[in-house]
């Protein structure tokens with residue numbers, strides 16, 4: 001998957017390009033990440049990249065010409081590198097809320113150009129002319145778009161085939177198939193008297209699968225019942241959830 005990033009702080013993205021799952025994916029060529037910095041398009045002595053808002057008020061906006069030039073070059077590069085027109089995304093609290101389904105859509109869609117805003121944001125005419133979709137990682141205000149951009153890129157990249165060493169781990173992650181993840185355990189078997197559930201030591205793979213599914217269903221019921229609304233459970237899932245509820249509130 002090809003992803004272009006427009007950011008005043010491309011070095012922040014080394015957390016993605018040099019570490020972990022995404023770092024290995026970049027190294028293996030499963031993910032191509034390229035960067036454009038609006039500051040590289042500034043022509044004045046101070047390399048200005050911000051500008052004052054019409055109508056006054058606190059803060060600055062990203063300067064239109066340097067931002068647009070960076071977006072346009074990223075878009076052109078995407079078309080050369082992939083033969084496809086990219087989807088240009090801007091991160092902002094006004095955008096569609098990112099969830100696992102949205103990450104899946106992005107992972108299976110066209111190449112992306114991800115625009116990370118700074119200051120108070122970007123001119124609305126740039127949104128209208130150059131941005132295809134606005135996305136948000138949550139209802140809070142951050143200092144810039146780089147962290148949201150990295151969240152979006154990481155969530156999507158994990159779902160690109162071949163990125164995860166063991167594809168199952170993506171499926172077992174929370175929010176895959178729409179349920180919260182089950183509890184996990186590793187050595188030692190006893191931590192200050194808290195023992196690993198015996199089923200996980202049994203080697204009985206069928207029982208282990210059912211236990212994990214039951215725990216996922218039960219946790220989702222307890223912590224995020226909204227995720228179960230409108231969801232049709234199959235016979236096994238319904239039976240396991242009923243068992244969990246019975247044990248939880250006998």
Ligand SMILES: CN1CCN(C(=O)c2nonc2N)CC1
Nearest residue numbers: 091092117121136137141142148
């Ligand atoms: C200009 N800049 C303001 C802060 N910002 C966010 O708070 C944000 N982005 O995506 N989800 C969010 N929440 C990004 C853009």
